[in-house]
Amino acid sequence: xxxxxxxxxxxxxxxxxxxxxxxxxxxxxxxxxxxxxxxxxxxxxxxxxxxxxxxxxxxxxxxxxxxxxxxxxxxxxxxxxxxxxxxxxxxxxxxxxxxxxxxxxxxxxxxxxxxxxxxxxxxxxxxxxxxxxxxxxxxxxxxxxxxxxxxxxxxxxxxxxxxxxxxxxxxxxxxxxxxxxxxxxxxxxxxxxxxxxxxxxxxxxxxxxxxxxxxxxxxxxxxxxxxxxxxxxxxxxxxxxxxxxxxxxxxxxxxxxxxxxxxxxxxxxxxxxxxxxxxxxxxxxxxxxxxxxxxxxxxxxxxxxxxxxxxxxxxxxxxxxxxxxxxxxxxxxxxxxxxxxxxxxxxxxxxxxxxxxxxxxxxxxxxxxxxxxxxxxxxxxxxxx
Numbered sequence: 001x002x003x004x005x006x007x008x009x010x011x012x013x014x015x016x017x018x019x020x021x022x023x024x025x026x027x028x029x030x031x032x033x034x035x036x037x038x039x040x041x042x043x044x045x046x047x048x049x050x051x052x053x054x055x056x057x058x059x060x061x062x063x064x065x066x067x068x069x070x071x072x073x074x075x076x077x078x079x080x081x082x083x084x085x086x087x088x089x090x091x092x093x094x095x096x097x098x099x100x101x102x103x104x105x106x107x108x109x110x111x112x113x114x115x116x117x118x119x120x121x122x123x124x125x126x127x128x129x130x131x132x133x134x135x136x137x138x139x140x141x142x143x144x145x146x147x148x149x150x151x152x153x154x155x156x157x158x159x160x161x162x163x164x165x166x167x168x169x170x171x172x173x174x175x176x177x178x179x180x181x182x183x184x185x186x187x188x189x190x191x192x193x194x195x196x197x198x199x200x201x202x203x204x205x206x207x208x209x210x211x212x213x214x215x216x217x218x219x220x221x222x223x224x225x226x227x228x229x230x231x232x233x234x235x236x237x238x239x240x241x242x243x244x245x246x247x248x249x250x251x252x253x254x255x256x257x258x259x260x261x262x263x264x265x266x267x268x269x270x271x272x273x274x275x276x277x278x279x280x281x282x283x284x285x286x287x288x289x290x291x292x293x294x295x296x297x298x299x300x301x302x303x304x305x306x307x308x309x310x311x312x313x314x315x316x317x318x319x320x321x322x323x324x325x326x327x328x329x330x331x332x333x334x335x336x337x338x339x340x341x342x343x344x345x346x347x348x349x350x351x352x353x354x355x356x357x358x359x360x361x362x363x364x365x366x367x368x369x370x371x372x373x374x375x376x377x378x379x380x381x382x383x384x385x
Contacts, residue, residue: 005096005236006229007222007380008106009037010342014184015218015330017116022051022219023067026112029219029335030072033108037223044223045104047078048095050087050111050334068110085283086238087111088220088337089367089376093238095224105226111335112219143244146212146284148371150204152245153286156252157206160301165206167304168285169197172210172327174313175282179324181355186214186330211285213325218332220339228383231345235264235379243373254372257294261366264377265296268362272296275318275379276360277347279340281368282325291366292320295377319357322347337367337376348382 011032018025026049034041051064065078079098083090088111095107143151157163176192179185192210200209224233241256242248248255265271272295280295282288289303297318298306306312312320323329323343326336344363346352363380 004226005099005233006225006227007231007233007341007345008225008227008229009033009035009039009223010221010345011036012184012220012339012342013218014188015186015216015332015339018114018217022112022114023064023071025114025217025219026051026068026110026221027071029112029221030108030110033221033223039106039223041072041074043106044074044076044108045106046076046095046098046102047108047110048081048091048098049078050081050083050091051113052082052084052087052334082334083374084369085281085331085333085336086367086369086374086376087334088339089365089378090238090337090369090374092222092224092337092341092378093236093376096233096236099224099226107224108221109224109338110219110221111338113333113335114217115215115332116217145371146204146207148245149284149286150207152251152290152371153206153284156286156290159252163289163301163304166198167307168211168289169194170307171282171285171288172197174307175321175325175327178314178322178355179328181353182324182329185324185328186216187324187328207284207286213283213327213331216330216332218330218335218339220335220342222338222341222345230383231348232381232383233378234381235268235270235377237261237263237267238374238376239263240374241372243370245371252290253300254290254294254368254375256372256375257291257366257368257377260375260377261295264364264379268379268381270362270379274362275364276362277322277344277357278318278320278364278366279323279325279343280320280366281336282321282327283331283368285327287368288321288325295364295366314355314357322352322355322357337365340365340367341378341380344380348380
């Protein structure tokens with residue numbers, strides 16, 4: 001099933017503040033992916049796109065697929081998949097299913113979001129979306145997005161008192177060290193010291209400013225195909241959970257992440273021990289730490305040891321977020337999941353430059369929407385040398 005689908009090309013734009021409209025950002029990422037794949041747009045049979053902010057940015061793009069058709073000069077099925085912060089990962093799951101079940105050989109996947117730049121409603125973006133995983137249900141309970149994750153951090157630190165905020169600071173530092181080497185990252189070539197992280201302002205206790213990811217404009221694209229290439233998708237799964245964490249049986253373990261990863265491992269016929277490199281969804285530093293455990297990289301409560309012992313650093317046994325992650329590369333919402341795939345493909349092909357890891361053959365991407373409300377997990381394998 002998923003083992004018959006390959007990645008042929010990937011593309012991204014630098015994450016930051018852009019003064020183009022979102023469809024033009026998507027266009028740039030798409031043509032970088034086509035160039036990487038050595039393909040023409042005429043060879044694309046279908047497109048799956050993910051974008052969310054047409055209302056909040058003031059662009060009012062209610063028919064984004066048709067806009068893509070216009071700028072690409074291409075008449076094919078184009079499907080829009082909005083899934084909050086997991087939109088890119090869910091779009092890739094959808095594209096894979098199109099390849100397997102439909103008459104499509106090459107499917108383009110693109111995620112794009114515009115949260116800054118020349119938008120008219122930046123205050124609305126901050127207040128109505130980025131501060132709230134869900135602006136009606138959760139906000140009515142007095143929660144915004146940082147507060148919800150802060151409650152999860154409080155619960156985790158209480159359940160596992162050996163873990164401290166110093167451990168979360170080390171996660172932030174690691175991701176900034178990696179982004180320093182990534183020309184597409186918001187914090188590229190920007191040095192951040194551990195004391196800056198530990199002394200940064202409290203956003204919502206216990207989380208500080210440097211525990212939180214960066215909202216940026218961005219776009220990323222990949223092309224998947226039935227034709228054999230050097231990168232195979234060997235696992236691909238998606239699960240959804242109750243929206244508010246307080247409705248679940250537990251909040252320091254995210255069942256959607258457990259379920260999606262277990263399904264992806266089963267498809268790949270692998271275990272967590274087989275993963276060489278991972279990009280995980282570090283919307284907040286506590287989310288990365290919980291990901292180590294939910295993805296099976298360590299036992300519950302042992303996540304802090306992975307950062308303390310350097311296991312997840314770029315030269316460690318299991319490098320995590322070599323791109324800089326959402327924390328320091330940036331988090332353009334619907335583009336994030338495809339941006340993770342871009343990084344992993346570059347690493348598997350040994351094209352990651354100064355941040356290249358050694359001996360990576362199997363890679364995992366975890367893309368989350370909300371506080372564990374939806375999770376997509378993909379496992380990639382390098383074919384050949």
